[in-house]
Amino acid sequence: MFRALVVEDQNLMRLALMEQIQASFSDCVVLGAETLELATRELQNDDFDLVVIDPGLPGFDPTAQADRLAVVDKIIETSPSAIHVVVTGSDSSSEADEFRRVGAAGYLGKTGLEPGVFADVLEDISTNGFSMRLSRVAMKIPDYRYSGLTPREQEIIDMMTRRERGMKRTQIYELMADRLAIDAGTAERYYKQARAKLMRRGHTLPKGL
Structure with missing residues (x-):
């Protein structure tokens, strides 16, 4: 069974990312952690195939590059056998390069994530060794959600x-x-x-x- 951990402090975004992973894999268990402390504890107690990381966690300055790197580096150090994908709302290609150097295998901008993206990202990683998808900002129509649909x-x-x-x-x-x-x-x-x-x-x- 595929096991994933989403490390994200914003509740709605954490749940959305967990749903994205569920939609990408037919047989999986997805856990969510709000803080680095909780994530570290889970990673020490269990093995995960995929760890999704927002580097702007509580207790760290989300605007300070040293703090963002410290978050990602600590999680990678604690789970060396997992695939690590950084997901951030303030994405840039230069930051993607920095996280790649410390061991991240993927880097995604939060804006414009499509359903099924994690399956595609893991395929990119398997083929190319690294996957980078910066935010899609050219939104032309609003998103629609309807009650009553499966x-x-x-x-x-x-x-x-x-x-x-x-x-x-x-x-x-x-x-x-x-x-x-x-x-x-x-x-x-x-x-x-x-x-x-x-x-x-x-x-x-x-x-x-």
């Missing part, structure tokens, strides 16, 4: 509303099928079910749905 229905609605100009629905079905190990016809059924639910409830659908 997680897979919500995911395909997200993918459909964010698709690039000229990208066909059939391409989205194929992308979702690859990500979830299902066939494209099943992905299409999730989409049609979700769209029908939204229309029955009288929602104004985003452009493209």
Whole structure:
């Protein structure tokens, strides 16, 4: 079973990252830790395959590079066999290089993280040794969340509303099928079910749905 630890002090972001990992791996256990002390204790008591780290933890100055490096370095030192991925809201390529030098295998900006990103990041790491994804800031439409949809229905609605100009629905079905190990016809059924639910409830659908 794949085991992951998310070290993040902001509750909503921690839960979101934990959900991202759950969505990326079919058989996993994900723990969350708010402080370096709690994370260190868990890492000493158990082995993890993946450790996701926000370097701006309580007790450290999130604007001081020395403190950010100290957080990441301590966690890597405590869990040398894990894969370490830094996730931060103040990302830069120069900081990514610094964390790579102390042993981090991945570096992600928080803005614009897509569903399934951790599976893609681990594949990048396996192929290239390091994965860097800086924040995507060119957001053109707002995110939508609807009550009453299943997680897979919500995911395909997200993918459909964010698709690039000229990208066909059939391409989205194929992308979702690859990500979830299902066939494209099943992905299409999730989409049609979700769209029908939204229309029955009288929602104004985003452009493209």
